[in-house]
Amino acid sequence: MLPNKPPTSNQTQRWTISQLFGLTKRHPLMIYRWVLCWVAVGTVSGLFAGLYWNILELITHQLRNFQGLSLLFIMPLSGLLIGLVIHLLGNPGEIAVIVDNIHFRGGRLDTRKNPAMILTSLASISAGGSAGPEAPLVQVTGSFGTWVGDRLKLQGEDLRSISLAAMAAGFTALFGSPLGGAMFALEILHHQHIVEYYEALMPAIVASCASYLVFAAITHLGIAPTWTFPQYNLNNIDDFAVAIAFGLLGTVAGWIFMAIFRNCDRLFNIIPGPIYIRTTIAGLGIGTLAFIMPLTRYFGHEELETVVNSNFPAIFLLLLALGKMAAISMTVTGGWRGGFIIPLFFTGACIGKAVAILIPGVNPALAMICTMAAINAAVTRTPISTTLLLSKLTNFSPFTPILFASLMGFFLAPKVPLIASQLKNQTEVVH
DSSP: OOOSSOOOHHHHTTOOHHHHHHHTTTOTHHHHHHHHHHHHHHHHHHHHHHHHHHHHHHHHHHHTTOOGGGHHHHHHHHHHHHHHHHHHHOOOOOHHHHHHHHHHSTTOOOGGGHHHHHHHHHHHHHHTOSOBTHHHHHHHHHHHHHHHHHHTTOOHHHHHHHHHHHHHHHHHHHHOOHHHHHHHHHHTTOSSOOOOOGGGHHHHHHHHHHHHHHHHHHHOOSSSOSSOOOOOOOOOTHHHHHHHHHHHHHHHHHHHHHHHHHHHHHHHHTOOSOHHHHHHHHHHHHHHHHHHOGGGSSOSTTHHHHHHHSOOOHHHHHHHHHHHHHHHHHHHHTTOOOBOHHHHHHHHHHHHHHHHHHSTTOOHHHHHHHHHHHHHHHHHOOHHHHHHHHHHHHTOOOOHHHHHHHHHHHHTSOSSOSSGGGSSSGGGOOO
């Protein structure tokens, strides 16, 4: 039962967010303290994301000069550097570790992992690994949220909520979609779309909005669409059938990707010795693919625009998609650091455009975006945030077809998710 008078400052720290919203009618100033906290977390997250992005761009600009046969030297060397950092500073983990911490450690993310995560991800992404900066941004900003929660002596759902809000802020900074970033922070936690931590939604939205404004002001990114797709207008109900068909195609691609990923993981796990041996071998594999297919290098932020605006033949696009799946798998399972959402979007765009070329009359924008949505939803189990993100990134305003395709990927995905920690009860994982 709610008290008849405002709680003291010590009591305030023990109120859950839902209780505080219930108090606003009697004590409107109560919620403002929390809103200011969420804004502060989002602002700092946006500042970090902006600094991280500028440093990443600076290093990447230098390493892009290495092309052709030089990749067979620079990529293994980068892998060796990444492995040595992990060997000396410790394993910073990946998105699966973050999800596991939200479930089983009360939302507590370890700030001690940040130096290793920052250094390895900068080296991985700038050298040309097929993984993006979303994973390191989510880890670092999320752990900052935990740090803030500890300073405020928050516990339970309050601590988890502030960590999730900071995670959403980090993700939003890269993708420029506050609502999509907030939903992603909650969706990524489950494989059956049970948004259990609903109390974190409002903190995540507020922190994401603050982060978005700060990051956009620093980098001037996220204001306009990231990629320029051909014009599309939804005028025919038959287009929903097309969206579903390409949703099925993207789902099949998701199954293929997960099979490649798991086989790569098995191969790298049998390599003996320290971690830097694995990361060096992974660098050689990624570099070889980049030498054969230059567009498989990097995480696809700029390369996807090339796919959209170039007249590549269908067979080349399908081979490129297959090569990209292999590059993503070697990057992540080989110990390099980064996320695979934008690389999956790149893969989906290649497949969707290839099939649109083979079937005259199909709108290429609809084909590409629906395939992108389905493959990402199948792999990450995030249909709602995938729809919101792609609508923002591509300026594809009738987002209903994207939602149809995303739901196809979500419902037809394999029973066991790629991110095994999305299964809250680890005994549910089927080997």
